[in-house]
Amino acid sequence: MPFTEVADRVWVARYEFIDVNIGLVGGERGLVVVDTYASSPLARQVIEDVRALGVGEVVAAVNTHEHFDHTFGNVAFREKYGDDLPIHATEEAAARTVAAGERWKASSSAEDDPRIADICATEILPADHTFSSASVIDLGDRAVELVYPGRGHTGGDLVVRVPDGDVLLVGDLVEESAPPVFGADSYPLEWAQTLDLVMNLGTRDTVFVPGHGALVDRAFVQDQRSDIGVVSETIRDLAGRGVPVEEALAAAEWPFPRERLADAVRRGYAELPRAPKRLPLV
Numbered sequence: 001m002p003f004t005e006v007a008d009r010v011w012v013a014r015y016e017f018i019d020v021n022i023g024l025v026g027g028e029r030g031l032v033v034v035d036t037y038a039s040s041p042l043a044r045q046v047i048e049d050v051r052a053l054g055v056g057e058v059v060a061a062v063n064t065h066e067h068f069d070h071t072f073g074n075v076a077f078r079e080k081y082g083d084d085l086p087i088h089a090t091e092e093a094a095a096r097t098v099a100a101g102e103r104w105k106a107s108s109s110a111e112d113d114p115r116i117a118d119i120c121a122t123e124i125l126p127a128d129h130t131f132s133s134a135s136v137i138d139l140g141d142r143a144v145e146l147v148y149p150g151r152g153h154t155g156g157d158l159v160v161r162v163p164d165g166d167v168l169l170v171g172d173l174v175e176e177s178a179p180p181v182f183g184a185d186s187y188p189l190e191w192a193q194t195l196d197l198v199m200n201l202g203t204r205d206t207v208f209v210p211g212h213g214a215l216v217d218r219a220f221v222q223d224q225r226s227d228i229g230v231v232s233e234t235i236r237d238l239a240g241r242g243v244p245v246e247e248a249l250a251a252a253e254w255p256f257p258r259e260r261l262a263d264a265v266r267r268g269y270a271e272l273p274r275a276p277k278r279l280p281l282v
Contacts, residue, residue, distance in 0.1 A: 002049045007165035009142075012209055013049060015042070016121075018069050018113060019177045019212045022046055023169045025162055027139020030059030034160050034169045035211070036073030036087075037055045039119040043073025047080050049102045050252035051095045057081065060137050062146065063089040063127050064171025064211065066097040068104045075126040088135065089127035092156030095128035147201060149173075150194035153180065157194070161201055169209040170201050173260070174221055176213025179256040180228060182264035189236070192229035195221060227255035234269035245269040 003011040004035060009026035015037065023034030031050065038042045048148045058081050063071045066089070078085050098241070101124040129135075137144040145161040153172040160169040173183060173195060182188055199221055202208070208216045231254065248265045249258050250272050 001053060003053050006207055006209070006215060007167045009055070010162055010167045011053065011055075011188065012163045012215065013046065013274050015046070017042065018071050020207055021169075021211060022211055023055070023160065023215070024050065024055075025139070025142075025160070025165075027121040027142045027144075029138070029140040031056045032060045032137055032139065032144050033058050033077065034062045034063060034209075035064055035070040036061055036077050038069040039072050039115065039122045040076040041118045042115070043076035044071065044080075047076065058085070059139075060129075061085060061087045061127075061233065062137075062160055063087065063093060063097070064140075064169070065089075065157045066093040066100045066126075067154070067172070068101050068124075069117065070171065070211070071097050071126070072101065072119060072122045072124065074127070075123045078125065087125070087127040088129045088131075088146055088160050090156040091132055093154065093158070094127040094130045096154070096156065096185070096240060099106065100123050105163070136171070148196040149201070150190055150195040152191035153183070155187065159198055159201060165207075166203060166208065167207045168198065169218040170198055170221075172211035173198060174208060174210040174224055176210045176216050176220070177227050178212065178214070179260055180224065182231070182261060182267070182268070184263050186263065186267055187271070188228070188264040188268045189232045190234050192225050192232055195225040195228065200224070229244070230255045231264055232268065235265060236272065239269055239272050242244070260265075263281065 002013040011024040013022045028238050038045050054073045061077050105120045133148050134147040147159045157173050208221055234252050243251050
């Protein structure tokens with residue numbers, strides 16, 4: 001079975017394409033699916049896997065953020081479970097879902113992968129149940145908490161907390177199978193502090209479900225937070241010493257490969273306050 005139970009009525013399936021994790025949280029009223037995958041055809045496979053698991057019907061969906069690999073299955077889930085299926089996300093993520101998806105389609109249409117055509121043909125449907133700081137999905141005998149911990153991988157990342165299962169599904173705020181992605185919509189100077197809040201939502205025994213890769217523990221999240229913090233502090237140091245943004249990558253040692261940090265440096269420099277202008281001293 002693709003879905004593995006990682007805590008009481010909390011299942012995770014790790015899918016090969018883009019190494020995405022899809023979560024399921026069960027309660028007496030049904031199932032919450034956490035992220036809907038990267039296209040309608042790919043989502044239909046997830047739906048079939050949910051059916052084969054045989055633990056109930058999906059009554060709500062959650063998008064941890066707006067990127068295509070976490071939202072492009074929304075339409076397929078609505079087709080299966082009804083037009084009134086609530087899809088939850090932060091206000092920021094929902095507002096950016098269509099634009100982010102169209103940008104990805106435009107930039108990837110020429111890639112040589114048989115799944116790209118299906119992805120580009122998928123209708124983009126943003127979440128319709130949104131919140132700014134926190135929300136709860138009531139499954140009857142348990143509550144599924146949705147928390148906006150702050151900006152990081154995007155401006156609208158949420159965390160799904162299952163308190164009675166001691167599980168946090170954290171989307172792409174944490175990645176296990178590759179370094180974290182600092183994209184053109186990331187917030188490198190805020191990400192480490194966001195992860196501090198995420199860790200405060202858990203215990204020392206919490207199971208963390210990253211957006212991509214294997215399950216991790218608190219120590220892994222702490223280590224990744226520390227590395228992301230190094231990126232932030234290095235950007236601050238370079239900018240403070242007057243190193244031009246176009247020279248910054250080559251001017252320092254980084255905890256992640258340089259080729260993955262171009263957007264981080266550009267975004268970080270842009271986030272820093274401009275130095276005040278001063279009259280020359282004579």
